[in-house]
Amino acid sequence: xxxxxxxxxxxxxxxxxxxxxxxxxxxxxxxxxxxxxxxxxxxxxxxxxxxxxxxxxxxxxxxxxxxxxxxxxxxxxxxxxxxxxxxxxxxxxxxxxxxxxxxxxxxxxxxxxxxxxxxxxxxxxxxxxxxxxxxxxxxxxxxxxxxxxxxxxxxxxxxxxxxxxxxxxxxxxxxxxxxxxxxxxxxxxxxxxxxxxxxxxxxxxxxxxxxxxxxxxxxxxxxxxxxxxxxxxxxxxxxxxxxxxxxxxxxxxxxxxxxxxxxxxxxxxxxxxxxxxxxxxxxxxxxxxxxxxxxxxxxxxxxxxxxxxxxxxxxxxxxxxxxxxxxxxxxxxxxxxxxxxxxxxxxxxxxx
Amino acid sequence: xxxxxxxxxxxxxxxxxxxxxxxxxxxxxxxxxxxxxxxxxxxxxxxxxxxxxxxxxxxxxxxxxxxxxxxxxxxxxxxxxxxxxxxxxxxxxxxxxxxxxxxxxxxxxxxxxxxxxxxxxxxxxxxxxxxxxxxxxxxxxxxxxxxxxxxxxxxxxxxxxxxxxxxxxxxxxxxxxxxxxxxxxxxxxxxxxxxxxxxxxxxxxxxxxxxxxxxxxxxxxxxxxxxxxxxxxxxxxxxxxxxxxxxxxxxx
Numbered sequence: 001x002x003x004x005x006x007x008x009x010x011x012x013x014x015x016x017x018x019x020x021x022x023x024x025x026x027x028x029x030x031x032x033x034x035x036x037x038x039x040x041x042x043x044x045x046x047x048x049x050x051x052x053x054x055x056x057x058x059x060x061x062x063x064x065x066x067x068x069x070x071x072x073x074x075x076x077x078x079x080x081x082x083x084x085x086x087x088x089x090x091x092x093x094x095x096x097x098x099x100x101x102x103x104x105x106x107x108x109x110x111x112x113x114x115x116x117x118x119x120x121x122x123x124x125x126x127x128x129x130x131x132x133x134x135x136x137x138x139x140x141x142x143x144x145x146x147x148x149x150x151x152x153x154x155x156x157x158x159x160x161x162x163x164x165x166x167x168x169x170x171x172x173x174x175x176x177x178x179x180x181x182x183x184x185x186x187x188x189x190x191x192x193x194x195x196x197x198x199x200x201x202x203x204x205x206x207x208x209x210x211x212x213x214x215x216x217x218x219x220x221x222x223x224x225x226x227x228x229x230x231x232x233x234x235x236x237x238x239x240x241x242x243x244x245x246x247x248x249x250x251x252x253x254x255x256x257x258x259x260x261x262x263x264x265x266x267x268x269x270x271x272x273x274x275x276x277x278x279x280x281x282x283x284x285x286x287x288x289x290x291x292x293x294x295x296x297x298x299x300x301x302x303x304x305x306x307x308x309x310x311x312x313x314x315x316x317x318x319x320x321x322x323x324x325x326x327x328x329x330x331x332x333x334x335x336x337x338x339x340x341x342x343x344x345x346x347x348x349x350x351x352x
Numbered sequence: 353x354x355x356x357x358x359x360x361x362x363x364x365x366x367x368x369x370x371x372x373x374x375x376x377x378x379x380x381x382x383x384x385x386x387x388x389x390x391x392x393x394x395x396x397x398x399x400x401x402x403x404x405x406x407x408x409x410x411x412x413x414x415x416x417x418x419x420x421x422x423x424x425x426x427x428x429x430x431x432x433x434x435x436x437x438x439x440x441x442x443x444x445x446x447x448x449x450x451x452x453x454x455x456x457x458x459x460x461x462x463x464x465x466x467x468x469x470x471x472x473x474x475x476x477x478x479x480x481x482x483x484x485x486x487x488x489x490x491x492x493x494x495x496x497x498x499x500x501x502x503x504x505x506x507x508x509x510x511x512x513x514x515x516x517x518x519x520x521x522x523x524x525x526x527x528x529x530x531x532x533x534x535x536x537x538x539x540x541x542x543x544x545x546x547x548x549x550x551x552x553x554x555x556x557x558x559x560x561x562x563x564x565x566x567x568x569x570x571x572x573x574x575x576x577x578x579x580x581x582x583x584x585x586x587x588x589x590x591x592x593x594x595x596x597x598x599x600x601x602x603x604x
Contacts (some may be wrong), residue, residue: 046602047506047510047511048509048510049506049509074509075509075514076509076511076512076513076515078510080510081510082507082510084503086505088501088506088507090504090508090522090526091504091528092525092527101508101511101513101521102511105508105511105512105513105517149511204577299569334428339562
């Protein structure tokens with residue numbers, strides 16, 4: 001079962017969504033875009049909460065929405081599981097009743113629905129809170145309940161709208177692991193809406209960039225990261241990502257030199273993020289404060305807007321973003337040797 | 353500011369004090385157990401409870417339509433529903449008579465067919481008071497529905513719940529406080545209803561004479577009885593308002 005969609009929605013005079021998005025079975029597409037890009041509108045259209053004005057939405061053999069053929073399947077008949085932004089748990093129902101709600105709607109008896117709901121709560125490691133009301137749950141706990149509620153009805157398609165946005169950092173990495181595990185166990189197409197590139201890269205098999213109602217780029221996380229085609233993609237998604245193991249403020253990323261970081265409160269496996277604009281290049285070996293310094297060569301030089309993105313060669317193959325003036329001053333062009341310098345404070349790490 | 357608040361308080365308290373100074377305390381027990389008062393109290397409670405219940409049954413769907421759908425003439429429909437709030441109740445009663453009276457629009461065919469006559473009956477009292485109370489229910493519940501985050505209903509729908517199930521299991525429980533507020537307002541308004549009732553249902557002791565009508569009549573004949581009945585109305589209303597206050601208006 002796959003998702004095939006061309007979603008055209010007009011909202012007022014200033015916003016029109018026109019996005020073609022396909023997702024294969026067992027594939028996770030991360031829909032990445034700034035606020036107001038139309039990401040939530042995509043969720044509402046696929047879930048059937050908002051009928052589309054143009055295009056079509058097809059899930060497997062079922063046409064769910066196709067205005068030119070007057071086809072519109074209401075949300076209750078779509079089998080689309082949604083984990084909403086801010087979770088939207090029913091405030092008057094306990095955690096277990098929230099999860100049981102969908103099962104009962106599908107015809108299960110109350111007793112059976114609550115039994116199965118309890119199992120789902122166990123699966124997301126929140127069985128102890130089965131009788132708590134949403135108001136008594138923390139953000140992370142209610143997100144787990146929301147995930148269990150969406151999965152329990154065994155939908156054909158799973159939509160996750162900013163599932164980690166409202167959580168603190170520690171909870172977020174726990175939940176990201178849980179999400180990764182449950183996404184992998186879900187057999188249908190999966191869509192993750194996010195404005196956080198790290199989340200998109202970690203959880204998405206493919207990333208679709210949505211800006212101002214249009215798809216501006218789609219590709220694997222690596223393609224988006226290395227070759228962003230718009231300024232937005234370059235700014236938020238064109239990041240350098242390294243994975244490694246941290247000990248004593250130094251991250252071993254597999255090849256030398258290791259990366260020095262300033263934040264020593266993290267340990268174990270980490271994801272290292274370095275923004276291309278926080279890396280500087282030098283003709284000579286730089287002296288002074290930067291902790292991370294090594295020689296390399298320029299591999300590729302590509303202009304993007306008023307900046308230039310430079311791909312470096314071994315050992316770390318990072319992307320650097322400089323102004324055109326800086327590129328001229330440094331004489332940067334493919335094949336030229338150069339020195340890389342990164343301050344430890346410019347390197348951010350999060351548990352992977 | 354405090355002076356004005358004091359004046360406002362005086363305005364609501366003084367009439368009550370006036371009532372209390374005129375209360376014939378010695379005869380009170382006799383007056384309160386008199387046939388007229390007991391009948392009027394019973395009828396008033398039945399009619400206002402009936403009106404509140406009917407307002408609930410008819411008002412919630414109306415509120416739902418007004419809050420959740422878009423159609424031409426919606427503003428007009430809302431205007432029509434609210435009209436009894438601003439119309440002099442006497443006019444409302446007369447209009448009801450022209451619709452349901454024996455010789456009129458709906459009343460005539462119904463009377464011909466069944467012999468059933470709404471005006472000057474207890475059902476007429478309930479109809480008249482419902483007509484006046486309904487807007488309070490509709491406006492309160494509509495406001496509750498508008499304040500309800502629609503995503504709860506959307507989430508329920510994505511979980512496979514039918515529209516009826518969403519309404520029953522999600523919408524209704526979540527607007528519970530609005531429903532209660534609507535019930536109290538409708539009930540209180542019905543309890544005090546005078547104009548439409550006397551015009552449409554008349555002032556027949558034991559059949560259509562509610563408390564306010566009994567007060568009106570008694571003022572002409574027996575001032576003491578009027579005061580006693582008024583006192584009962586005040587006591588009943590105040591008790592209900594105080595008992596429900598915490599759920600009705602959000603004081604914390």
